[in-house]
Each structure stands twice: as C-alpha cells, then as structure tokens.
Amino acid sequence: MRTILVVGGGYAGFYAAWKLEKRVRRGEARLILVDPRPYMTYQPFLPEVLAGSIEARHAAVSHRRHLRRTRIVAGAVTQIDHAQKTVLVSLTQGHQMVLEYDIIVVTAGAVTRKLAIPGVAEQAIGLKHVEEAVAIRDRLLTAFDQAASLQPGPLRRRLLTVTFVGGGFSGVEGFAELLSLASSLVRRYPELDAGELDFHLVEARDRILPEVTDGPGEWVVDSLRKRGAHVHLNTQVVSARDGHVVLSTGEEFDSELLVWTAGNAANPMVSSHTDLPIDHRGLLTVRADLRVGTDADPVPDAWGAGDDAAVPDLTSSESGVLTVPNAQHAVRQGKLLARNVVAVLRGRSTKPYVHHGLGAVATLGLGLGIFQYRRFVVKGLLAWLMHRGYHVLAVPTWERKVRVLAIWLTAVVFGRDIVSLASVQHPRDAFVAGGVPAPD
Structure with a gap:
C-alpha cells in the first residue's frame, strides 16, 4: 500500500482526507494526517463564538470523530524533504519523529x-x-x-x-x-x-x-x-x-x-523548510490540477491546496491571477485534490480547479448582515438570515449542523449566555489559594 500524508487539518486538509477516505479502496492506500490541533476550525463561526451565539466546541470539527480510516498524528510538520519523501514532525509532547510517505498533500494553511x-x-x-x-x-x-x-x-x-x-x-x-x-x-x-x-x-x-x-x-x-x-x-x-x-x-x-x-502571511514551514518549489511570496507553486510544480516541470507525488498554495484562478481573464485565500476555495480545492489523487493512483487523468465565486456574505451583529453577488446587494436582516443559512449548510457533517441549529434556536428563546469562564485559563489558582482566587 502507498502512504498518503496530509500536512495540516484545516479546511483543505480535512476535506482532502475526508474525501480520500470515501474514495480510496481498502488496501489501496493508507492515510496519515498531521496537525497540532485535534480539530478543524470552521472560521466563519468564530465571530459568533465571540458573541456567544454559538458554543465554542460547535465551531470545531473533530478529526478523530470524522476521519475514521486516517491515522491522526498530534504534531506540527516542521520540515519536508520530498527528495527522501520524509517529514520531520514536532509532537505536542515536545518530542520529534520522522514520517515516511509515498504521496504528500501540503495543506498547512497560512499564519497571522x-x-x-x-x-x-x-x-x-x-x-x-x-x-x-x-x-x-x-x-x-x-x-x-x-x-x-x-x-x-x-x-x-x-x-x-x-x-x-x-x-x-x-x-x-x-x-x-x-x-x-x-x-x-x-x-x-x-x-x-x-x-x-x-x-x-x-x-x-x-x-x-x-x-x-x-x-x-x-x-x-x-x-x-x-x-x-x-x-x-x-x-x-x-x-x-x-x-x-x-x-x-x-x-x-x-x-x-x-x-x-x-x-495572513506565508506559513514559515512552507516558505523556508521544504525542498518543494515556492514562489516569491513563500507560497507553494501548484498547477491548476493542484499538483505541485508547473505544467513544464511537475513534481511527482506532491499536491497542495488552501492558503499555503498559489492556485491559479482559471476564472480570471488575466494571466497570473491566483485564487483568493478563503474558505470557499479551500473546501472545494480539498475535495478536488482528493479526486485527482485517486485518479492518478488509478491511471486516470486529473481535472483543473475552476470555481466561480458565490458572492460574499458577512454578519454584522445580531439581525444585521450584508451579502453581495456581483452587482446584487442585500443588506440588513435578510442578509443576516442568508449568512446563517449558508453557513449551517456549509459546515461539515450533519452532527455539527444540528448542534449549531439547536444553539441558535435556544438563543432565540433565552438570549445569549453571558457567563465568563476566563478563570479556566488558570485552573489551579483557586486550588493553590485554598478556595480564594489568587491575585493576578
């Protein structure tokens, strides 16, 4: 069996691994996903986590719950040596390990x-x-x-x-x-x-x-x-x-x-600690079908997608334009990447990434939002409802959809929860002080 290693469990990485599990036959390949966090963050929900409209855990999609055929490694890839087909992983416990692979999928994302x-x-x-x-x-x-x-x-x-x-x-x-x-x-x-x-x-x-x-x-x-x-x-x-x-x-x-x-800025691991080709911005050079390299000089067994990759935007009339680093593209790139990897494994041709944007929608607080698709603009309550409707459909897995809907319905009746749990960041203070919170 060939080993497919996915670097990063964000949008592109999670969806790539998730779809690979559904497409790869048993005995055809083994899957490994490396990420320091045990979940994918659904970032469009973070503003509502701020406001208390969504429970924090419901904005996170567990890797282990939904990637049942994938080996999950809790750590961060710090170096990729594609010539030797190995990666160096810094584990969350502070140790390091080397993982070998046959095919690598680089979806490490960007950093602030x-x-x-x-x-x-x-x-x-x-x-x-x-x-x-x-x-x-x-x-x-x-x-x-x-x-x-x-x-x-x-x-x-x-x-x-x-x-x-x-x-x-x-x-x-x-x-x-x-x-x-x-x-x-x-x-x-x-x-x-x-x-x-x-x-x-x-x-x-x-x-x-x-x-x-x-x-x-x-x-x-x-x-x-x-x-x-x-x-x-x-x-x-x-x-x-x-x-x-x-x-x-x-x-x-x-x-x-x-x-x-x-x-966002380029991920330091991608920009400085790999022998894979990168562009002047520190992004992974990928072709339209998400293989690493160029049409003239492809890199075998290497794929990339998401915010760390310079994915050509084939919907643009101008040459050299890249897809915008957002969730819309990362999700769809992850899905296509999985299909293309399986196609290559089975000797079939790949498909290029082409996605026409669905517009932009934003929440601006309870009952207020804005949506734009080309020249069509919606403001206020209707745009806010469109924002919620779109994202409850877009968040992966029915389990998460139901949980989010339940919280929203509860908030309609009882309002937001306004309890602060800041003390959880220092859980031993009360114990050390004998029941009296220790001064900062």
Missing part, C-alpha cells in the same frame, strides 16, 4: 501576519482559532464585571475600550459581533452606560471588506459608526505598549482588549 509594532506581540490576540475567540469573549465579559465595580475614570474607560486591527472579513465580522454583544450586555449592568463603550476598528487602507465593492463597504462603515463605533481608515497602529494604543493620525487611548486580524 504580524508587524514589528511595539506592544503588539505582548498585548494582541489573533482570531484564527477557537481558543482565541473564547479568550476574547471572556476578556470582554470580565472587563464588564470589573468596570461595574469602579467609579467613572481612566481605568473604567480602559476596561470598556476594545480595538480591532484589520478591516477584512474576519476583523469586521468579529468587531461587529463583539460590538453587538457589548451593546446588549450593558443593559445587564445598571452601573454602566452605553455611551461609555469605546470600540475602535483600525484599517490601513481607505476602505474595509475588500471582497465587496465600494458602495456596500461604505454602508458597513456608516452602519458601524451609527452604532457608536470608531472606524479609522487610512490609519495604522504605531504602538500598543501596555495597552496604550497610538495611531498614525496622532490619536491615543488605552484599550483593555486588542485583537489583531491584519491579514
């Missing part, structure tokens, strides 16, 4: 793009994983509890100040959902006033949501500003030392919560 800005590394939280979304929510809820016990002043103002950096879909959706949560939460705190909430969205370009056209993007900015948010366009964060945010416009303020969503 960081900039050398003072204080960001120490203060900011990303928004790519479930743990980060939970931490942001708990930080906000804890800040409300602390602010309610203080008199108006600088410390209370800092606790009620939130800053998001990055105006892409992840940043705007997360910002809008957290603003929606805070606006509803303040009603539960008679000590606080809605006017004390201070939400800042910082974007270096002159617009947000680059996936939609100018008109809908401006509508989103106006909508956020009408809800009391500050949207800073053509602005950069200069410093965030000790939570004191300094903007390139000269504005300064203290912020208890800093969320960094300023785009």
Whole structure:
C-alpha cells in the first residue's frame, strides 16, 4: 500500500482526507494526517463564538470523530524533504519523529501576519482559532464585571475600550459581533452606560471588506459608526505598549482588549523548510490540477491546496491571477485534490480547479448582515438570515449542523449566555489559594 500524508487539518486538509477516505479502496492506500490541533476550525463561526451565539466546541470539527480510516498524528510538520519523501514532525509532547510517505498533500494553511509594532506581540490576540475567540469573549465579559465595580475614570474607560486591527472579513465580522454583544450586555449592568463603550476598528487602507465593492463597504462603515463605533481608515497602529494604543493620525487611548486580524502571511514551514518549489511570496507553486510544480516541470507525488498554495484562478481573464485565500476555495480545492489523487493512483487523468465565486456574505451583529453577488446587494436582516443559512449548510457533517441549529434556536428563546469562564485559563489558582482566587 502507498502512504498518503496530509500536512495540516484545516479546511483543505480535512476535506482532502475526508474525501480520500470515501474514495480510496481498502488496501489501496493508507492515510496519515498531521496537525497540532485535534480539530478543524470552521472560521466563519468564530465571530459568533465571540458573541456567544454559538458554543465554542460547535465551531470545531473533530478529526478523530470524522476521519475514521486516517491515522491522526498530534504534531506540527516542521520540515519536508520530498527528495527522501520524509517529514520531520514536532509532537505536542515536545518530542520529534520522522514520517515516511509515498504521496504528500501540503495543506498547512497560512499564519497571522504580524508587524514589528511595539506592544503588539505582548498585548494582541489573533482570531484564527477557537481558543482565541473564547479568550476574547471572556476578556470582554470580565472587563464588564470589573468596570461595574469602579467609579467613572481612566481605568473604567480602559476596561470598556476594545480595538480591532484589520478591516477584512474576519476583523469586521468579529468587531461587529463583539460590538453587538457589548451593546446588549450593558443593559445587564445598571452601573454602566452605553455611551461609555469605546470600540475602535483600525484599517490601513481607505476602505474595509475588500471582497465587496465600494458602495456596500461604505454602508458597513456608516452602519458601524451609527452604532457608536470608531472606524479609522487610512490609519495604522504605531504602538500598543501596555495597552496604550497610538495611531498614525496622532490619536491615543488605552484599550483593555486588542485583537489583531491584519491579514495572513506565508506559513514559515512552507516558505523556508521544504525542498518543494515556492514562489516569491513563500507560497507553494501548484498547477491548476493542484499538483505541485508547473505544467513544464511537475513534481511527482506532491499536491497542495488552501492558503499555503498559489492556485491559479482559471476564472480570471488575466494571466497570473491566483485564487483568493478563503474558505470557499479551500473546501472545494480539498475535495478536488482528493479526486485527482485517486485518479492518478488509478491511471486516470486529473481535472483543473475552476470555481466561480458565490458572492460574499458577512454578519454584522445580531439581525444585521450584508451579502453581495456581483452587482446584487442585500443588506440588513435578510442578509443576516442568508449568512446563517449558508453557513449551517456549509459546515461539515450533519452532527455539527444540528448542534449549531439547536444553539441558535435556544438563543432565540433565552438570549445569549453571558457567563465568563476566563478563570479556566488558570485552573489551579483557586486550588493553590485554598478556595480564594489568587491575585493576578
């Protein structure tokens, strides 16, 4: 039997392994998936995890529950030596191991793009994983509890100040959902006033949501500003030392919560620790059928897809255009990759990746959203319902669909859960202190 090794269990990797299990005959090949996390994160649900509209675990799809014929290795691939057909894996326990393979599928994804800005590394939280979304929510809820016990002043103002950096879909959706949560939460705190909430969205370009056209993007900015948010366009964060945010416009303020969503960067393992071909951006060079290499110089037994791969966009009239690194493409690339790998195993021809976008849809808080397909734009409640409908259909497995629907229906009756479990990040504090929480 040949060994097919899948590097990364995100969208493209999970779907590739999932579909390979369904297509590979028993005895034809063995499957291995390597990922440090035991689940695939359904990232479009992270903003709703922030807002408490979805239970955190329901935004994660278990590898072991759904990949029943695949060997799961809990670790991160740190080096690929395709010449020897081996990978070096750093296990979660701190050890290392070498895995051999016959066919490799590289779907390691991208990493959050960081900039050398003072204080960001120490203060900011990303928004790519479930743990980060939970931490942001708990930080906000804890800040409300602390602010309610203080008199108006600088410390209370800092606790009620939130800053998001990055105006892409992840940043705007997360910002809008957290603003929606805070606006509803303040009603539960008679000590606080809605006017004390201070939400800042910082974007270096002159617009947000680059996936939609100018008109809908401006509508989103106006909508956020009408809800009391500050949207800073053509602005950069200069410093965030000790939570004191300094903007390139000269504005300064203290912020208890800093969320960094300023785009993606090439995965360091792909860009620097493999002998597979990469382009000038550090992305894996792949053909239209998702094989690594070029039409003139293909690399045998190597495949790539998702955010770490430079996949040609055959729907574009211009040459050299790549598919946008988003969930729509990663899911479909993973499925096609599985079909093409099996086709090659059985001596059949492969198919190129071609996908015409289905439009862009975003949630902007409870009951508010925006959808655009070419020139067709929907705003408000209908767009929000379209967002929920699309994603409950798109999230993999019926088990997850049912769980998410059940939470949404429960929230309609009882509202959001507003309990903070921030103390779970330090579970031994109460035990060590003898029942009294240890001071920070």
